[in-house]
Amino acid sequence: MDSALLYALRDQAGVPSHPVIFLILGVLTFALHIAAVQMMLGASALTLWGALSRNEWRRRLAQSMLQVAKVMVSVAIVVGVAPLLFVQVIYDPFWYTANLLSAWWVIGFIGILLVAYTLMYVFFWRNEQLASRKTSCPGSMVLSLVLMLVVGFIMHVLSQQMLFPEQWLEWYAPGGQLDTSGTGIHAFDPWRFAFFISLSAPVTGALLLAYQRYLRPRSEFDRAYLDWVGVFGYRMINIGGVVSLLIGLVWMLRLPDSHTAFTATPWPYLVVATLLAFVAFANAMRSRIDSAWAYSVLGVGTVALIIVATAREALRWGVIHGVHGYNALDYKINMDWYSTLTFFITFAVLGGSVLAYYLTVAWRSGQSNGQYVASATVDRMGSIAIGILVLWIAHYFVLGFYWWAL
Template sequence: MDLPIPNPDPIPVPGEIGLILFLLYLTFFVHVVLMNTLLGGLILTFISEVVSRRSGSPECRHRHEHLAEQLSHILPFTVSLTITFGVAPLLFVQGIYGQFFYTSSVLMAWVWLAVVLLILIGYYSLYLYTRGFARFARRRYWFVGISMVMFLTVAFIYVNNLTLMQTPQKWLAIYTSTKGSGWHWNLDEATLWPRYLHFALSAVAVAGMLVLGLGFREQDAARAGFLRRWGGSWFLGATLLQVGVGWWFYYAIPTQLSAIFLNQEGLARTLFIGAHVLFTLGSLAIGLAAFGRAGSGVGWAGIGLVLGGIAGKIISRDQLRQAYLGQVGWNFDALNTDPQHDVIALFFISLVAGLALLAWVIAKYRREAATHS
């Protein structure tokens, strides 16, 4: 069948494909961890707001209010960093998969463009929540609630676009039925909901690790115990649910494509199995540290293992995308490359400078948080 796939950009990819993929994975990993911290952090802050209002125990109310306030100081940073670390993978995705990514973005143009507005509303709401924590004490949960809904919607739009880009077989029918209006959601995609839930649960798990980490650093013993148990429970609960959602996702993928994860030897299978081993070991370590059976060193090691698992999943996810696009005859041979090592060196210099800036921002934040507390 003749598919309406545009030609690759005539401008060659400015580096070896392996290098560009490496940069895509590296920057997308940072994006995912930050985005998970943001989304999951908003969910956990909202839950703490609800608990602190509903609970009959003053101690419980106080603990949750304190946690909500702690998270409210971290989350605005994660918004700006999620956005900044979204731009870099966006460039690399366009460089390699531009023919697919641009087309799906055009097919759902209005929905896609709405992302900017939703992020703005989400960001302002979050600032109102943080800055007005004391002033809007009675109604502030609205602000964090609105922000949570906005960012969850943004994530949903991303999943719509990134699934649509890898199924060019559907494009012509979509263009015809929408008359090119740009109003389209990829709702008939079988993997859409499990993929979205997979991201949402991963967000809660990562935010659980953040709360656990706050517990490891807390000086007050009672509060530290609460943060460890609360963070550890959300991590473990979300990860357990992930087992069901993960299999739902796996079986929603066409069998000939999901075969790369278990039935065919290769990088995808190694990463898939390796990531799950890391998640299992990491969850065990986190469980032990959260419930006082091991020290914070074991907990931090668990967090490191889980982050390693996420890195593995990021590469597997791209292997799956390549398998999808292989179905329509695409592979990397379609791309011309013209490595511009000076530009790439400049990129690395800016990356290192950016990371140094990030370290400075975190140090500044910690000073501010210490003064505040």
């Protein structure tokens, strides 16, 4: 496709900071998004597996995983917004065209997500004592999981459609007849989608290793159950890791001709090496999973996902820049120091203090037997976090009034 047309679709106002910042943040936040998505999908699947079984340990695990799934949906949504912002800033000609071509699905995405999340809560409300009582309404959880996958599939379609500018016109006006309905799904790659979904198994396996270690100090969780969770976590890492690699291999072998240059770059091989290294590292930790080393598997998994996300970006860059001649890094910069600094300071100071407080409370409450009472220091951390939040909100009003008064 003529790159002049792609450049003409750009936002003429330019971008408020160097595009490389958006590019890097886009990759990092996508890695966080997909990690949360994978934990949510893995935890949902384990919830169903346990809920449909009579085995005491599976049901116990299901009860815990339902809590994980609920939280991970909200984390996936929050850290899904970030890559959404970054991708539409630097790849706007591609992202918006892909969105317009399937506009009904983009809007439907929100409705489907709302229904999926509500159904998860319906299952939760009907099964608050999942470990000890008969499962009620498992269909709600099955449908929730299926709809979550539909939501992910819509995102996949958008990510895929943006990579085929040479076909946009044919999709928009098939045979010369305009189709402005926005109801079509024009491009998808089942192997690419399956690759990201299948990584849920090793990622959730790493989560299980952390879960069994986290609960060890608690007297109501017996050792035999936690050992079983550990063994199961390893099974998910080993089998899931190999299955994901095989699916990834098929994805690479079936890349369309215009994308195959990617296989001549080091990225796909780096991903294979990274995933194998992750599985090897996890297994090397096997004798230490009742110690704090159990958490390191999750840490190494996060690094591995960042490398996978970088390779995914390299594929996109190779197509958009290499094949279609569009360079996202030559975007006109209309430097806005204020918003750039506000972003990073908000992230570091507000995000840092609130997260530190939440994580401390979550960590300590999970580690204590009986009712948790926060210490004076933790209380103070909470007050500081709220204080910073109030200041942050107030600063927008002060700024607004300042500009209004000028």
